[in-house]
Amino acid sequence: MGRVAVIGAGCTPVGEFYEKSLRDLAVEAALKAMDSAGVSKVDFLYVGSAFSQLVQGQGNLGALVADGLALQGVEAVAVEASDASGALAFHEACRAVASGEANLALTVAVDKLSDVTGSELSKALMAGVEQDYIAFTGVTLRGLAAILHRLYLEKYGVTHGEVASLPVVSHTHASTNPYAQYRNKVTVEQVLNSPVVAEPLRLLEVSSPADGAAALLLCPLEEAKKYTDKPVEVAAVASASGNFVLTEAEDLLSFKAVQLAAGKAYRKAGVAPEKIDFVEIHDSADVVGLISLEDLGLAGRGEAAKLAARGDLYLQGRLPTNTMGGVKARGNPGGATSLYQLVEVFWQLRGEAGRNQLPKAEVGLAQSLGGLYSFATVTILRRV
């Protein structure tokens, strides 16, 4: 398999875009990515979206976005894996390039969650979760995260304030990201005093649904310099499924999908966790982000909250995390959120992260999650 490079990236700001359609957003992000590499045609298109069929009633996104980009004739593939849709679409695009079949592959991920009311959306968001035994009970994603949260506090003896330090980090980083939806800084006290969404989870501990699209352009590494002076290598991309039924997990406070995907990614890249300079994690709820850090091998069990509380996760800290605001504060446009992570890693490695630029960014990791915990794609990008 050949080596793959990312040569261009683009995204829309994350927010509520009532005057733009799903296609408008996807096309806007895709054109930015193509323009950044001076490319007007690609031979493969992979489109990730988690909820377009349920929110807009729009399926067949491959052809939809291809047509929007005037790319008729392109092989257009739609990919769905809940919030990990974008990352999985990226994985598929990498495969197409690595196999030699594609010379230029475009990945786009989009979701537009502001088109329906809260109760309609709550139901749609549960589509990534097992229906017969879990969703059936009426529990919501936030309700499930609340169960993990209670258990995390109890099992590890950490305080709610320590867990709530992660959204403080994410909001701080989002405050200087022009693409972020929530650019307000928050304190631990504000997080703990925000309204309860599912006891004990507070409003400022969970991400909220948004609109947005992101795109990345891939080509074989040996051809990357034709398009850009600063290509970024896909050191590894690995996906894994884990427990689909929460009640059957051996350990509720460990995401098997993340562990398995991370293990494969570290092996493929030949990189140990300690060599990762920064990470983008899936903090759909703070506790979910913390467990993810632990499953990535970047913190010991029950230790991630302490890292957050100690300040290790800030840009200037030991393990910069969610450098552009994370799912929590950059905003969570469903299936696109995992592609935003990769755009952000790409920018950091190219030195294009603006006021959030890390001084040392050689190797970056992005971890996505789908269906709260049941599917993960872990990607490691490296400067060339």
Next chain:
Amino acid sequence: MKARSKVAIVGYGAYIPAFRLKVEEVARLWGKDGNGLATSEIAVACHDEDAVTIATEAARYALASSKVDPSEIGAVYVGSESKPYAVKPCGTIVAAALGLPPNIVTADVEFACKAGTEALQVCMGLVSSGMVKYGLAIGVDTAQSLPSDDLEYTASCGGAAYLVGPASQDAIAIVEASTSYVTDTPDFWRRAEQCYPRHAERFTGKPSYFKHIVSAAKALMKELGTKPEDYTYAVFHQPNAKFPIKVGLMLGFSEKQLKPGYLAPFIGNTYAGNSLLSLAAVLDVAKPGDRILVVSYGSGAGSDAFSLLVQNTPSHGNPAPLVSQLVERKKYVDYALYAKFRGKIKF
């Protein structure tokens, strides 16, 4: 839009039912947190009050505040979304209660919360064209809300009436101009034969309330060449206690300009009565020379903006109560009595 011949507000009156329901009582009942909208109380019409009785009370006060002979009133327009009858006009009942002559034009108008200002625009046109000498424009509602819905924390009852006439030295305020901005924006609606309205949650904010109010206000100020600092007071529709302050600050107004008309925290959202009641509260304290900006908002959606120049305070001996007196005159009811008064107990 400027009237061909200048028109003015020559009288006004307000009415708010005496009963109040604390928002915390609604929150207690449903086990929710009602503080998000920052409204503390809503006004509750009694079982023997409705949009017509409230309109009549407000209109009586409007007449009392002026020197207009009722026989010179040629138009009555009532804006409301809580008409007691689906088919049968409110205007005729109000006109009869006021003892107006039968040779008047009357109609009920509906445009969610901006129906009252719409009635005002109709009367401006009729007076300006010379078709009638005086017109009575009323905005009133006994607003409906689905039990446990977010609307139940704000939907309230009340109204205000304005007597529009030709500009003269005695008039209370000259209407300098009015501008509207409307689009097909389905943020809130109630279909025929439904008891309670539905709404599209967050969609009622940015693309609805804020977009229309900002657009109408800017268009009006552009037409007149005015700026926020040219206004002594500004009134924006108040669906809750947060939006009017936010939109005012967005447009460059200060909290000082907004405060006298800020009623939402104390009485909730009186729908078609809303911006007209707030304007009445401002006129109660305004002085000659003060300029007032009023911008309503009606879901569906649209905004009417008005620029008023105050000439006189209402004449001495005006028996009409001040809005502040109506706000302070109150008696609390619990949810059970509220449910009975508002017809929420079905049997």
